[in-house]
Structure formats: structure tokens, C-alpha cells
Amino acid sequence: RFATPKWLSCWLEFPFRVKNNQTGEYVEEATAHAMDYCARGPINQCGSFVGSAMIRVAAVKAMKAGTPTIYGMKPSSVLTVASLIVNISAGVTMPFVGALVDHTDHRKIMGTVSAFIMTVAVAVQIAINEDTWLAVWIFEIIGGYFLIMHQVCTMAYLPDLTHETPEMGHYTARFMIDQYFVQACFTLIIILVSTYWDHKDNGILASTIATARLSAGMATGIGCVLFTYAWTFLFRKRPKLREIPEGSNIFTTGFQRIAVTTKHVFSKYRALRWFLVALLFSPEAGAGVVLSIAVTFLTFYVKMTVTEIAVVSIIMLFCNLPGALISKFMCRKVNPLNSFRCAEMCYAMVNALIAGTVSGPEKKGLVYLYAAMAGLAFGWMFPSQRTLTVAIIPKGQETEMMGLISFFGQIMGWLPALLFTIMNENGVDMRWSMSLISYFLVTSCCLTFMCGSYENAVQLVAHTSDDYLKQYSRNSGVDNFFDEEQIKDENDGTDGSGTNTPPSTEGKEDGVVEMA
Numbered sequence: 207r208f209a210t211p212k213w214l215s216c217w218l219e220f221p222f223r224v225k226n227n228q229t230g231e232y233v234e235e236a237t238a239h240a241m242d243y244c245a246r247g248p249i250n251q252c253g254s255f256v257g258s259a260m261i262r263v264a265a266v267k268a269m270k271a272g273t274p275t276i277y278g279m280k281p282s283s284v285l286t287v288a289s290l291i292v293n294i295s296a297g298v299t300m301p302f303v304g305a306l307v308d309h310t311d312h313r314k315i316m317g318t319v320s321a322f323i324m325t326v327a328v329a330v331q332i333a334i335n336e337d338t339w340l341a342v343w344i345f346e347i348i349g350g351y352f353l354i355m356h357q358v359c360t361m362a363y364l365p366d367l368t369h370e371t372p373e374m375g376h377y378t379a380r381f382m383i384d385q386y387f388v389q390a391c392f393t394l395i396i397i398l399v400s401t402y403w404d405h406k407d408n409g410i411l412a413s414t415i416a417t418a419r420l421s422a423g424m425a426t427g428i429g430c431v432l433f434t435y436a437w438t439f440l441f442r443k444r445p446k447l448r449e450i451p452e453g454s455n456i457f458t459t460g461f462q463r464i465a466v467t468t469k470h471v472f473s474k475y476r477a478l479r480w481f482l483v484a485l486l487f488s489p490e491a492g493a494g495v496v497l498s499i500a501v502t503f504l505t506f507y508v509k510m511t512v513t514e515i516a517v518v519s520i521i522m523l524f525c526n527l528p529g530a531l532i533s534k535f536m537c538r539k540v541n542p543l544n545s546f547r548c549a550e551m552c553y554a555m556v557n558a559l560i561a562g563t564v565s566g567p568e569k570k571g572l573v574y575l576y577a578a579m580a581g582l583a584f585g586w587m588f589p590s591q592r593t594l595t596v597a598i599i600p601k602g603q604e605t606e607m608m609g610l611i612s613f614f615g616q617i618m619g620w621l622p623a624l625l626f627t628i629m630n631e632n633g634v635d636m637r638w639s640m641s642l643i644s645y646f647l648v649t650s651c652c653l654t655f656m657c658g659s660y661e662n663a664v665q666l667v668a669h670t671s672d673d674y675l676k677q678y679s680r681n682s683g684v685d686n687f688f689d690e691e692q693i694k695d696e697n698d699g700t701d702g703s704g705t706n707t708p709p710s711t712e713g714k715e716d717g718v719v720e721m722a
Contacts (some may be wrong), residue, residue, distance in 0.1 A: 218435060222384060225367075227376050236377055238366055238440030242360055243381045245321070245432035249328055249353070250497070252425040254519055255396065256331050256346065257285045257501045258512045259418035263339040263412055277340075282506045283630050285498035286623040288343060292350035293495065300616055303355055304609035305460030307362050313444045317359035318437040324352045325429040331422040335413060352615065354380035361608045363441065364596065371597040371664070372538060378592040379534040383527055386585060390523035393427070396421050397516045414512040447606070460609075467610050476656075477543075477598050477663030478607075482614045484653035487646045488550065488591070495622050496643060502626075507636040509567040518573055522581035529585020533593070536586070542594035543660040547651050549587035554647035556580045561641035576599035598663045622646060 222244065224236035264281035268274060279287055307313050327349030334342045368374055400417040450459050472479045504510045504518065536545035556579045564572050599607040625638045657663065 212353065218431070218442075219511060225272070225374055225378050228370075233367065234440050234441065236364065236380075239360065239364070239367075239377070239381050239437040240384045241432045241440070242321075242430070243385040244388040245429045246353070246356075246435040247385040248392040248421075248425040248428045249324065249349070251389050251393055251523075252331070252421045253346070253350075254515060255414075255498055255499050255512060256289045256334060256342065256418045257498060258505050258515055259334055259414045260284055260339050260343055260346070260500065261505055262414050263334070263336050266411060267336065267339070269413040279627075280631060282502055282636075284343065285502050286627045286630070288347050288350070289495050289498040289623040290352070290620050290627060293623065294617060295351050296354040297613070297619065298618040300354070300358060300609075300613050301460035302457060303358055303460070303462050304613065305456055305463065307359065307609060308447045308606060309450050309456060309459060311444060311446045313362055314437065314441055315531060317356060317363075317441065318433075320352045320356035320359060321429070321433040324349050324356060325426055325433060327352065328422050328429065329426040332419050332426070334418050334422070336540070349665065354612075356586065358609065358612045361612060362706055363444075364592070365599075365608065369596075369601050371593060374596045375534055375537040375542065375589070375593040378415065378589040379530045380532040382533075382585060382589050386526035386530065388428070388525050390520055390527075392421075392424060393456060393520040393523060395424070397513060397520060400513045400516060410511055417512045417516075463606070464613055465612060467606055471607075471610065475540070475598070475600070475663070475666065476658050477666075480653055480656040480658075481594070481598060482611065483656075484650045485611065485614045486618045487650040487653070488615070495619060498623060499626050499643065502630075503640050504573070507566070507640075508564060508570055508573060510570065510573070514570070518577045521574055521577040522584065525581025526577045526680050528584030529582040529587075530589050532582065533586045533589040537590060537593050539659045542590050542597055543654065543657060543663075545590040545595055546587065546594050547654055549583055549590050550647045550651040552655075553587055554644040556583055557644040557647070558641060561644070562635045565637070566579055572655035597660075598667060600667045 219237060219241075221239040222234045222237050224240050225231065226233050226236075232483060260285050261281050264276050264284050266283050268276040274280065276284075302670070303316070306316060327345045330345045331342050331349075367377055396417060399420055400413065450456060451462070454462055468482075471482065500514065504515050510518070536548065540548075556576055559579075560573070560576050563569065564576075595608075595611055599611075622642050625642055629639045630636065
């Protein structure tokens with residue numbers, strides 16, 4: 207890890223700094239998470255602009271060829287097929303990725319490489335046109351896969367920030383607020399410029415392609431700056447958690463560990479067991495399933511232009527901000543489990559209203575109202591999910607459990623996209639396809655009622671953590687690793703502490719705390 211240049215941290219790092227509520231000090235790796243979230247936000251949003259351009263170009267190519275399909279599928283299925291490929295690939299390979307995180311000390315390298323490939327994939331999309339749309343589609347799949355891989359790497363860092371549920375709620379809400387704000391500003395700029403293009407360019411297709419190129423270029427620039435800074439100066443290297451078991455290798459141990467850990471969780475931790483089952487039906491943020499379905503629905507069924515879709519996006523994003531604050535309040539008021547349930551039901555209700563009342567382009571005005579409602583629910587749901595996750599997993603086993611949770615989030619993540627594609631290819635009204643999201647959310651919410659008492663779940667993992675922590679410290683050599691880090695850091699005046707307790711800020715600018 208390189209020392210942070212003071213002149214650079216003064217202006218680039220400062221807006222993203224996150225305080226520890228208990229100490230009032232800035233936490234360096236919390237700042238890294240905030241910058242990483244803010245880099246991912248525009249990349250996620252870019253998918254809606256590029257996706258809209260891809261399906262419009264595919265429709266034009268199919269029309270010119272005099273056929274209703276292109277490469278064996280309807281143009282309206284292009285995005286959901288891409289999402290299907292991404293999620294199946296992720297579900298199959300994430301155990302291997304988890305093994306690399308657990309059994310090697312390459313967690314930081316993996317986070318850096320996945321961020322780089324994701325940014326390059328977005329940069330390639332700047333070249334989208336009628337001749338290159340298929341190549342852009344392929345890179346959209348590549349970028350989507352490495353986005354999921356990157357989320358696995360960053361989630362492995364998340365529990366190191368704190369073991370306190372209220373503090374974790376503070377961190378996750380702040381990260382999401384930062385992401386939504388940057389994403390909203392990004393989208394607002396795109397809207398302003400694309401509105402001008404709508405009047406000056408020749409036709410909707412040219413305007414859509416120009417908007418997609420602008421969004422890809424801006425997302426690439428933001429990703430280059432924020433990813434580079436966070437992964438070069440703020441995220442720290444981690445030791446491997448354990449050796450590869452005898453008789454296993456790096457390719458098989460991930461699947462074996464998932465089987466063993468799943469059996470252990472399902473036999474010992476009731477709340478975590480049913481939460482994992484509920485995640486099978488809960489759409490994961492960033493996985494692209496909901497985005498691909500929504501963009502397809504708005505483009506082909508509601509007949510919205512790319513600018514109108516961007517307006518829908520910015521309404522959602524600005525409403526995400528109070529949604530994240532609702533999450534923070536509800537996690538404290540009614541606990542994270544009940545907060546997550548309420549958010550899922552609200553999101554399901556909004557999707558049901560869209561499917562039931564938006565019957566065509568003439569009902570376009572209703573979409574903006576529902577966008578605000580969906581934004582509140584979306585901004586509420588995912589911080590609550592993250593806070594709940596950290597609260598009910600055994601302490602000292604966070605990385606292993608985060609890998610398991612990521613895996614369960616991907617096992618059936620492809621199913622909504624598959625069902626949507628099948629229904630679309632068979633000519634089923636797209637409103638029914640849109641309603642699929644509500645069915646999955648309601649199923650997920652109902653399954654969480656099998657978790658039992660939240661208080662009992664938290665008490666159980668707190669009671670069983672101490673012995674594991676002692677064994678982990680002895681077996682992993684983590685203490686020796688951080689002793690070495692301390693020696694290295696003495697040369698640049700930083701603290702190499704390997705605990706979650708914020709070290710002394712003496713000699714550090716603005717009281718920034720480093721986290722090991």
C-alpha cells in the first residue's frame with residue numbers, strides 16, 4: 207500500500223471521508239468503501255444508457271434484415287439474455303473467487319484487477335454504433351461479471367470496519383447515500399446534454415447512441431480516478447485466512463468450503479439459514495437483473511426515449527437518498543430484520559403497481575410517480591440488508607460468511623431474467639413479465655419470517671464468537687502479519703494496527719484513522 211500524498215488527499219479524498227460515530231475520527235478504509243461505491247454508481251447507471259442504445263440498434267438491424275429476431279432472439283430480449291449469462295457465470299465461478307479471497311493474500315489485488323477490467327469494459331462501450339453493438343454487448347457481459355466479482359472482494363473488507371450493528375448501519379447508509387448522490391449528479395449531466403441532442407441530432411437512434419457514448423466516457427473517467435485512488439492508497443492488504451486443506455486445491459476448495467459452511471450454518475444458525483434462503487429470491491443490487499428488465503420494459507412497452515428513461519433514473523436516485531436515511535432510522539427503531547422486510551414489501555408493491563396500471567405509452571406519466579416510490583424502497587432495502595448481514599453472521603468468520611452470502615445471492619439471480627426472456631420470446635404481455643420482480647420479493651420477505659427473533663440471532667452469534675476468534679488468531683498467523691505491517695508502516699508514520707479499534711491519530715492530517 208502506497209502512502210497517501212497529502213496534496214492529493216486534501217481535495218480528492220476529503221468529500222468521501224466517513225467518521226466513526228463512537229470516536230468521531232475519520233476511518234481510512236470506510237473512506238475507501240465510499241469512493242469505491244461512488245465509482246460503481248455511474249458504471250451501474252451507464253448500463254441503462256448503453257442498454258437502451260443496444261436494444262434500439264438491435265431492433266433497427268433486425269428490421270433492416272426483415273426478420274423479427276437477431277442472432278436467434280428478439281431485440282427486446284438482448285439485455286435479459288446478457289443478464290442471464292452474467293448471473294449464471296457468476297453463480298458457477300464465485301466459489302473459486304471466494305477461495306482466492308480466503309486462501310491467498312491476494313484480496314486487494316483481486317479488487318484492483320476486477321475494478322480495472324470493469325472500467326476497461328465500460329470504456330470499450332464508447333465505440334457503440336450499428337456495426338459494433340454486438341462487441342459492446344459482449345463487453346457488457348464481461349463488465350457485469352467483474353462487477354459481481356468486485357462486490358465479493360469489497361464485501362470481504364466490510365466487516366473489518368466494525369462489529370457493532372448501529373455503527374455498521376451508519377456506514378452502509380453513508381456509502382449508499384454517497385453512491386446515490388454521485389450517480390444522480392452523473393445522470394443529471396447526461397440528461398442536460400442529451401436534451402440538447404434530442405433537438406439537434408437526426409432521430410432518436412442517433413441521440414440514444416450519442417447519449418450512451420457520453421455516459422460510457424464519463425463513467426470511465428470517474429472509475430479511473432476513484433478506483434485508482436481507493437485501491438492504491440486506502441484499501442490495505444490482507445493475510446490469507448487459512449491454508450488450503452490437504453488433498454484439495456485452489457480450484458476445488460471453494461466448493462468444498464461452501465458445502466461445509468452451508469452445512470454448519472444450516473445446523474447451527476436458524477436466522478442466518480433462512481436469511482440465506484430468502485436471498486435466493488431477493489434481487490441483488492448491481493447484478494443487473496432488475497436494471498435489464500426495467501430498461502427493456504420502458505423502452506419497448508412504454509416507448510420512452512433515452513432522455514425520459516434518464517429522468518426516471520434521476521428521480522429514483524434522488525429518492526434513494528431519503529430511502530437510505532429511512533433504513534438507518536428503521537434499523538435502530540425496529541431492528542434491521544424488520545426494516546429489510548418492510549423495504550422488500552414496499553418495493554414489491556411498487557413493482558405490482560407498475561405492472562397493473564402502466565398499460566402503455568399513454569400511461570407514461572405514472573412511471574415518474576412510481577420511480578419516486580421505487581427509489582425510496584430501493585434506497586431503504588439494500589442498506590438494511592447489509593446491516594442485517596453483518597449483525598447475524600458469526601464474528602471472526604465474516605469473510606467466509608460474506609462469501610457464502612454472495613454465493614447464495616447469485617445461485618438463482620439468473621432466474622428472473624430467464625423467465626422474462628422465455629415469456630417475452632413467447633409473446634406474453636410484458637406487464638406480466640415485469641410483475642415477476644414482485645413475486646420474487648414477496649417470496650423472499652415471507653421466508654424471512656422463518657428467521658425467528660432478531661435479538662436471539664444476534665445473541666447466538668455473539669455467544670459463539672470468542673472461541674473461533676482465538677483459534678483463528680493462532681491458526682492464520684494474522685498477528686504476525688500485522689506485526690510486519692507495523693514495522694513497514696513505521697517508515698511512513700502510519701499505524702499498522704490489526705484491530706477494529708481506531709488507533710491514535712497523532713501526526714495524521716485531519717484525524718484520519720487507518721483500518722487494518
